[in-house]
Amino acid sequence: MTLASAIETQDLGRVYKIRDAKKKERQELVALREANLRVERGELFGLLGPNGAGKTTLIKILTTLLAPTAGWARVAGFDVMREQARVRPLINMVSGGESSGYGLLTVRENLWMFAQFYGIPSAQANQRIKELLEIVKMSDRLNTKSSDLSTGLRQKMNIVRGFMTDPHVVFLDEPTLGLDVGASRDVRAFIRRWVTEDRARTVLLTTHYMVEADELCDRVAIINQGRVLACDTPANLKRRLQRDAIFRIETDRLNGAGIETLRALPGVRSVVHRSGDARDTLEFVLARDEVLGAVINAMEARQIRLLHLDKREPTLEDVFVDLVGRSMAEVEGDAK
Amino acid sequence: MVNLKSEILNLKSLRSFRMATWLGWQIESNWTDPFLFAVYSIVKPLASALILVVMYGVITSGDFNAPLFSFIFIGNAFYQYVGAVMTGVSWSVIDDREHYRTLKYIYTAPVDYMAYLIGRGIARVLTGSFSVFITISAGVLFLQVPVQLGAIDAPLFLAALAIGIVMLAMMGLVLAGIILLIAHHAGYLGDATAGALYLFSGAIFPLDVLPEFLRPIGYLMPITYWLELLRRSLVGSVAQAFPTLAPFSNAQLLAILIGLTLLFGALSFFAFRWCDRRARERGLIDMVTNH
Ligand SMILES: Nc1ncnc2c1ncn2[C@@H]1O[C@H](COP(=O)(O)OP(=O)(O)OP(=O)(O)O)[C@@H](O)[C@H]1O
Ligand SMILES: [Mg+2]
Numbered sequence: 001m002t003l004a005s006a007i008e009t010q011d012l013g014r015v016y017k018i019r020d021a022k023k024k025e026r027q028e029l030v031a032l033r034e035a036n037l038r039v040e041r042g043e044l045f046g047l048l049g050p051n052g053a054g055k056t057t058l059i060k061i062l063t064t065l066l067a068p069t070a071g072w073a074r075v076a077g078f079d080v081m082r083e084q085a086r087v088r089p090l091i092n093m094v095s096g097g098e099s100s101g102y103g104l105l106t107v108r109e110n111l112w113m114f115a116q117f118y119g120i121p122s123a124q125a126n127q128r129i130k131e132l133l134e135i136v137k138m139s140d141r142l143n144t145k146s147s148d149l150s151t152g153l154r155q156k157m158n159i160v161r162g163f164m165t166d167p168h169v170v171f172l173d174e175p176t177l178g179l180d181v182g183a184s185r186d187v188r189a190f191i192r193r194w195v196t197e198d199r200a201r202t203v204l205l206t207t208h209y210m211v212e213a214d215e216l217c218d219r220v221a222i223i224n225q226g227r228v229l230a231c232d233t234p235a236n237l238k239r240r241l242q243r244d245a246i247f248r249i250e251t252d253r254l255n256g257a258g259i260e261t262l263r264a265l266p267g268v269r270s271v272v273h274r275s276g277d278a279r280d281t282l283e284f285v286l287a288r289d290e291v292l293g294a295v296i297n298a299m300e301a302r303q304i305r306l307l308h309l310d311k312r313e314p315t316l317e318d319v320f321v322d323l324v325g326r327s328m329a330e331v332e333g334d335a336k
Numbered sequence: 337m338v339n340l341k342s343e344i345l346n347l348k349s350l351r352s353f354r355m356a357t358w359l360g361w362q363i364e365s366n367w368t369d370p371f372l373f374a375v376y377s378i379v380k381p382l383a384s385a386l387i388l389v390v391m392y393g394v395i396t397s398g399d400f401n402a403p404l405f406s407f408i409f410i411g412n413a414f415y416q417y418v419g420a421v422m423t424g425v426s427w428s429v430i431d432d433r434e435h436y437r438t439l440k441y442i443y444t445a446p447v448d449y450m451a452y453l454i455g456r457g458i459a460r461v462l463t464g465s466f467s468v469f470i471t472i473s474a475g476v477l478f479l480q481v482p483v484q485l486g487a488i489d490a491p492l493f494l495a496a497l498a499i500g501i502v503m504l505a506m507m508g509l510v511l512a513g514i515i516l517l518i519a520h521h522a523g524y525l526g527d528a529t530a531g532a533l534y535l536f537s538g539a540i541f542p543l544d545v546l547p548e549f550l551r552p553i554g555y556l557m558p559i560t561y562w563l564e565l566l567r568r569s570l571v572g573s574v575a576q577a578f579p580t581l582a583p584f585s586n587a588q589l590l591a592i593l594i595g596l597t598l599l600f601g602a603l604s605f606f607a608f609r610w611c612d613r614r615a616r617e618r619g620l621i622d623m624v625t626n627h
Contacts, residue, residue: 016619060619063444067617089446100437102359104366116355117445119348161441 004077006202007039013070046217055206094162097177103147172205241314250308267291360459381467403577420464423526425457425508440622493569500562513611558596
């Protein structure tokens with residue numbers, strides 16, 4: 001029992017049946033396909049992917065909210081479908097970017113009630129609530145009605161709710177979504193500290209933010225269109241690109257023209273284009289440093305003015321581009 | 337002993353039920369506006385009773401001493417529990433899912449969700465009882481409804497009331513299950529069902545007034561026996577002026593009520609479980625419709 005992985009999935013899949021309002025026919029949408037993941041106890045594991053990648057779908061299945069349509073999943077050693085009653089006491093979850101809770105209850109009452117649902121004795125619950133509120137810097141709000149909290153503070157209260165029950169596995173769906181920079185930093189520090197304190201604790205979080213995945217997580221699975229494309233430590237993921245040369249070039253405003261030509265140059269692995277207000281940025285992944293000369297020549301030939309150039313270390317963003325062919329922002333742009 | 341007590345209180349179903357009634361009561365009693373409370377708990381029930389009284393008065397040319405009047409008045413007063421409890425149970429699904437956005441957190445907690453919903457419904461009994469009490473008191477004071485404190489069969493009254501509330505909560509579960517599966521607001525379902533059953537459960541007229549082919553519905557409804565028991569416990573002989581259920585003794589009626597409650601309870605249990613499973617398959621547990 002104690003040897004079981006925190007999370008284990010086998011060919012896990014989920015298909016949604018959606019009704020097309022116009023055509024009146026049923027369509028199938030594959031939100032998750034053949035996911036095979038194993039997260040060990042003590043890990044802080046990240047799921048990184050663009051909108052619609054299937055991150056929330058996976059979390060819903062693992063937290064017993066949603067039935068999979070293929071494969072199976074185990075959390076803390078128990079099957080999420082057949083043994084849901086054994087999974088639930090051992091897990092907890094928090095979704096970011098939404099304000100939940102009973103506005104008419106105080107922060108303490110909201111949290112205490114949920115502790116009661118988990119059968120935690122009142123005294124112990126109150127003690128933990130006090131400690132956790134202290135850590136997220138909300139001690140002064142203990143007796144505030146939760147309807148009087150700002151969105152950010154409500155989210156922090158919700159995060160406390162997720163950790164208060166001392167779960168074996170915590171699922172966090174975009175925990176810092178909608179929080180300001182300072183609060184996000186506090187929350188990330190808190191998550192890291194919580195996992196480190198006790199090696200039996202496990203966190204699975206989803207995120208849009210490359211930096212969050214890179215700096216916070218022990219291992220990251222990159223997911224796009226329902227498919228897990230890669231799963232490793234951030235360092236190992238980036239190492240795949242270590243041999244490549246990554247250059248960032250700032251230019252005048254481009255109108256998209258010429259980028260295809262640059263992309264087609266021999267030795268250019270990928271080009272990501274970002275438009276800014278005054279200048280545009282092109283990010284090149286090149287097979288070798290030497291290819292840069294050809295790129296600059298090609299730019300000159302097309303009269304693209306080079307304003308700034310630097311070489312940098314690969315990031316998870318580059319890993320995503322390498323796997324998918326486009327940046328996360330571009331993938332999300334396409335979906336709209 | 338103390339240990340055993342805390343052990344029992346900590347059983348999943350019991351603690352779910354306990355916390356849900358606590359939460360339900362917090363929500364119920366959160367009348368930030370006493371005026372609103374007065375309207376809902378006093379004016380509304382009295383107004384609806386008044387409509388009935390006026391209609392009765394017109395039809396019978398003011399024969400308020402006939403046993404039929406007590407029959408109608410008491411039946412109507414207690415029928416308020418039907419809407420209150422069934423809506424209380426089923427409305428909680430919408431409330432938690434759409435309004436408070438807590439349903440997914442409750443659902444994924446080690447909570448017995450059925451016990452939780454029943455608890456939320458039972459919380460309405462307190463405010464509901466207030467309305468019923470006001471209505472009955474008004475009837476006794478102003479309309480000579482012959483309830484005499486000394487003549488009340490208290491044990492029968494309390495037993496019937498308690499069983500009836502459990503029965504109503506179980507029936508509410510079916511609605512809660514349906515709401516779990518419906519993608520839009522359906523809070524009216526509780527009141528709509530209560531309204532539909534109003535005619536078939538002997539609330540305002542004896543069953544034999546119904547056309548013959550509709551009577552079996554009334555005989556099948558536990559609400560019918562429940563209301564009859566409440567009438568008998570409060571006004572004794574008056575209720576027996578009608579032939580429908582007169583052949584049955586109190587004990588027999590109680591047995592029928594318990595039997596039907598168990599039957600409907602079991603059916604509701606399985607119906608809810610089925611809806612719950614479907615909802616999880618279709619991903620509806622944490623659905624938000626943005627109303
Ligand atoms: N209840 C549903 N019915 C139909 N389709 C759904 C449902 N929930 C999600 N989907 C679809 O499944 C796919 C995956 O959605 P999911 O919410 O898992 O993505 P995500 O990675 O969490 O995205 P985001 O970053 O936007 O939260 C999307 O295409 C989405 O539109
Ligand atoms: Mg999501």
